[in-house]
Amino acid sequence: MSLPLVVRAQAAAVVAVALLGTAHAGKAAGADVVNGRVRLAGAPQKDAVVWLSGTPSGPVVPRRIVLDQRNMAFLPHVLGVPVGTRVEMPNNDRVFHNVFSFKDGKRFDLGLYPVGTSKFVTFDQPGLSRIFCNIHPTMAAYVMAVDSSLVGVSDADGKLEIAGARPGRYEYHAWRPGAEIISGSLTVSAGREIEVAWP
């Protein structure tokens, strides 16, 4: 993946990858699930996208990926998706929105569409797309499209799930809003939790 923000030289110094003792691998039917934690300066970091590459992955069950518009906000605030993913963007709010991405990544403008209807965007190239509404300035979201099917986003507690990762050695990459991408390597093994941390 050739993302301009990758700072590979930084990776070894700033990323701690720890193998912890909790076992969750193989939890999901039909696919391995690796659990992990993301931290910033020791505290849980939400909305961080982590993806793995370098080892053949297991089967990944296609999921319905939704970037919702509700209560004058995009939900979730951050999405991490494999390149080629078709993301549904329904308007489930009370008013019209004008969803667009003009700056980086996938460029599109969905125009206006009524409450209760959806439009779709396929993120066909790797990179970060910044999603806005031209009517409501507080509405913003990020979609990180990556060259890997092994991708997850951390929740409010910094917890992370990546489906489809089989045991092995991987290169990992991580991004969070306001920061550059960091990279490094880690080992996925059954019953171990991974940890990615910004200092």
Next chain:
Amino acid sequence: MNRLGVSCLLVACLAGPARAQSVAIEGTHSAGVSTEEVGALGTQVRVSGEAGETLRGLRYQIEASWGWRSEEEEGDFFGTAYPYGGKLDLMETYAEYPRDRGWVRSVKAGRYRTPFGISSASDHAYIGFMRAPLIRYGEYYALSNTYLEHGADVVIGVPRFTVEASLSKPADVGEAIRRDGVTGVFRAQAAVGSFVIGSSYIDTTPYLPDTFATGRSRFGGVDVRWMSGGVMLRGEWIGGRPFDGTSTTGGYADVIVHRPAMGPVTAFGRIERLAYDSIPPFDLYTHRYTGGARVRVWRTISVSAGLVHQAGQQTQAKRTALDVGITGSWRRNF
């Protein structure tokens, strides 16, 4: 805040444990000046969200507005969607039950903007324009963007074709305060491709005293929106009678452009017309032309500048005016 606002707050508090980001507080603060020698300040705070498990699916909003304008007698500067009377006003405060299945799309009760035409606050405020359309500023014998209703509203249909009906009593803020009475609003809306087309009808009480304005106030209107590739076209046309023996027709057409090459700049333009037929010298025939730009200068802070020229009879203090405003917004999710 009146009893309605307190009731809605109680609903919000009793709604039980909330899902992630189910409650949001937003604030919008703005200031502006015009070469009409008018200055204005405004702020709005709204609490909105979704109720928890005990009232699953229920949405609510509570909004308060304060606005001040240095000149009250002439002009409509900064009057896009909120009052500027120098006092705190309760704005939209309602509970709504939206449904994504079945014919009934939503049921709403409380205090809400009159659902006639292009009517939501975000359709008019803070998109760049610093004046309401002539047909939507309260003192010009048509409609007002600060009309509010106390009542119930139901939307039925499918997402691309809906019919909306509202039955209420006027609960206005701002310059035009309708007399007490029953208000009915009916609206149909269809979306075809990139077009959204609506038609509305309102039967309500006049905002002028009954010693002067007898009978009912009735208006019909059509509205159209289209958007593609960062270019939005929209407009409304209305016709009707503000009270017995008078009639008002008029409308506006807007273009709002935000193309990739424009970066943080959004350009906007408007042409509009208003004709109020009454006994001279009370009649009013005027046109207005607006052009300008909104620039997002940093995060959610934007600056707008608009040049307004009025032809025909004059409602502004000066025929040509330059309006400048700055707006900042914030939001916290809980």
